[in-house]
Amino acid sequence: MKRLNEIESELSGIAPVLGKNGTTAQPYSVPDGYFAHFSEILLNRIHSESGLFLKETDISNTVNALSRTEFGDENPLSELASLSPFLAKLERKTPYQVPVDYFREFQAKKENPVPSERTSVYAEQPAVSKAKLILFHSGTRFMKYAVAAVAAGIIATTTFFALRNTSADPLSSLTNVSDQEMANYLENHDVHWGPGASAPTVSVDFSDNDISDLLSNISDTELEQYLPDQKQNTN
Amino acid sequence: MTEQTTDTELLALFREPATKEKAFNILVKKYQERLYWHIRRMLVDHDDSNDVMQNVFIRVWNALANFREDAQLYTWLYRIATNECLTFLEKQKKRASVSINDIESGLSNKIRADKDFDASKLEWKLQLAIQQLPDKQRIVFNLRYYDEMPYEEMSRVLETSAGALKASYHHAAKKIEDFILNH
Numbered sequence: 001m002k003r004l005n006e007i008e009s010e011l012s013g014i015a016p017v018l019g020k021n022g023t024t025a026q027p028y029s030v031p032d033g034y035f036a037h038f039s040e041i042l043l044n045r046i047h048s049e050s051g052l053f054l055k056e057t058d059i060s061n062t063v064n065a066l067s068r069t070e071f072g073d074e075n076p077l078s079e080l081a082s083l084s085p086f087l088a089k090l091e092r093k094t095p096y097q098v099p100v101d102y103f104r105e106f107q108a109k110k111e112n113p114v115p116s117e118r119t120s121v122y123a124e125q126p127a128v129s130k131a132k133l134i135l136f137h138s139g140t141r142f143m144k145y146a147v148a149a150v151a152a153g154i155i156a157t158t159t160f161f162a163l164r165n166t167s168a169d170p171l172s173s174l175t176n177v178s179d180q181e182m183a184n185y186l187e188n189h190d191v192h193w194g195p196g197a198s199a200p201t202v203s204v205d206f207s208d209n210d211i212s213d214l215l216s217n218i219s220d221t222e223l224e225q226y227l228p229d230q231k232q233n234t235n
Numbered sequence: 236m237t238e239q240t241t242d243t244e245l246l247a248l249f250r251e252p253a254t255k256e257k258a259f260n261i262l263v264k265k266y267q268e269r270l271y272w273h274i275r276r277m278l279v280d281h282d283d284s285n286d287v288m289q290n291v292f293i294r295v296w297n298a299l300a301n302f303r304e305d306a307q308l309y310t311w312l313y314r315i316a317t318n319e320c321l322t323f324l325e326k327q328k329k330r331a332s333v334s335i336n337d338i339e340s341g342l343s344n345k346i347r348a349d350k351d352f353d354a355s356k357l358e359w360k361l362q363l364a365i366q367q368l369p370d371k372q373r374i375v376f377n378l379r380y381y382d383e384m385p386y387e388e389m390s391r392v393l394e395t396s397a398g399a400l401k402a403s404y405h406h407a408a409k410k411i412e413d414f415i416l417n418h
Binding site (some may be wrong): 007011014015016017023024025026027028029030031034035038039041043044046047146191 | 279351362380405409411
């Protein structure tokens with residue numbers, strides 16, 4: 001097939017290999033006579049499908065035609081025989097089973113009705129005085145939310161303080177420890193106290209003024225009592 | 236009534252119950268080969284193409300009476316055929332629950348399985364190269380390369396701008412050239 005100049009020059013500009021050596025030859029083959037018979041095959045399919053899926057107008061036309069002619073008030077069996085001899089020949093038997101004596105008991109029940117436990121929910125019920133309906137108004141709903149919010153607040157506050165108390169000053173718990181327990185602990189855990197201890201000490205330089213400020217609240221009597229005690233302790 | 240009958244005449248005849256089938260028969264004969272090759276190049280397999288072809292013309296049969304003549308019949312037929320091809324490929328992907336790459340390699344395998352396949356021939360190489368393209372790019376390339384369809388016409392078939400189609404064709408041609416040079 002001779003390619004249009006416009007398309008050939010466009011292709012040569014984009015992909016020279018295709019433009020120069022390209023071929024439009026079709027490598028695929030089709031079965032013999034495929035195109036010759038395609039339209040017939042297609043129309044057959046259209047006819048068969050339109051037969052399966054009749055349009056409403058076709059259905060009403062068919063019904064009208066049938067009612068006008070052979071199946072007016074005909075016997076159902078002869079009607080079926082005309083429509084489908086195959087179906088007409090089949091034994092008309094229902095395959096389902098019913099409980100033994102179902103129909104006899106059903107008839108007896110109909111004649112002597114006995115109140116049954118299984119009454120229809122649609123049966124007419126005696127008139128009963130209706131209980132007063134209490135509706136949940138929007139105000140009640142608001143109250144519910146308010147109560148829930150207060151309860152959540154209480155729980156959150158309690159939890160907060162409870163957690164906070166766990167990290168309280170550890171010295172406060174020392175009041176529960178006996179002197180004997182403390183002495184045992186110090187003996188067993190190599191704790192050094194006093195001037196030779198290796199624990200770091202903090203040296204602070206005090207001026208004369210600082211010292212006089214610190215001692216201003218202490219009476220002379222207390223100082224006199226303190227000094228002999230210290231002297232005794234160091235000895 | 237022959238295949239030379241114009242589309243407008245065919246449409247008028249199709250709308251008459253007495254000439255409906257005859258007009259349809261001529262319409263099918265007039266367009267069947269062009270549409271078949273358009274479909275076949277997309278689906279590779281003849282049986283798949285035949286199924287899609289029949290579906291296309293059944294759609295045409297059902298909708299032709301309502302066809303608005305503001306569009307060309309030929310454009311409308313190509314649009315139906317293209318949509319049917321894409322739907323078919325989409326269904327295949329879903330049914331197989333495989334990725335697009337698997338479908339493409341499936342199409343390549345179908346080409347290699349063809350009784351006439353000859354890897355040394357350029358026309359077969361070209362088909363293998365075309366199957367590497369994404370579905371829509373493949374359609375654009377086929378319509379331009381084989382059917383020599385103008386971009387304006389193609390834009391009506393694919394409802395895409397002529398500029399976008401031109402860009403798509405350029406990408407496709409480059410990819411195909413690369414494939415042929417490297418294989």
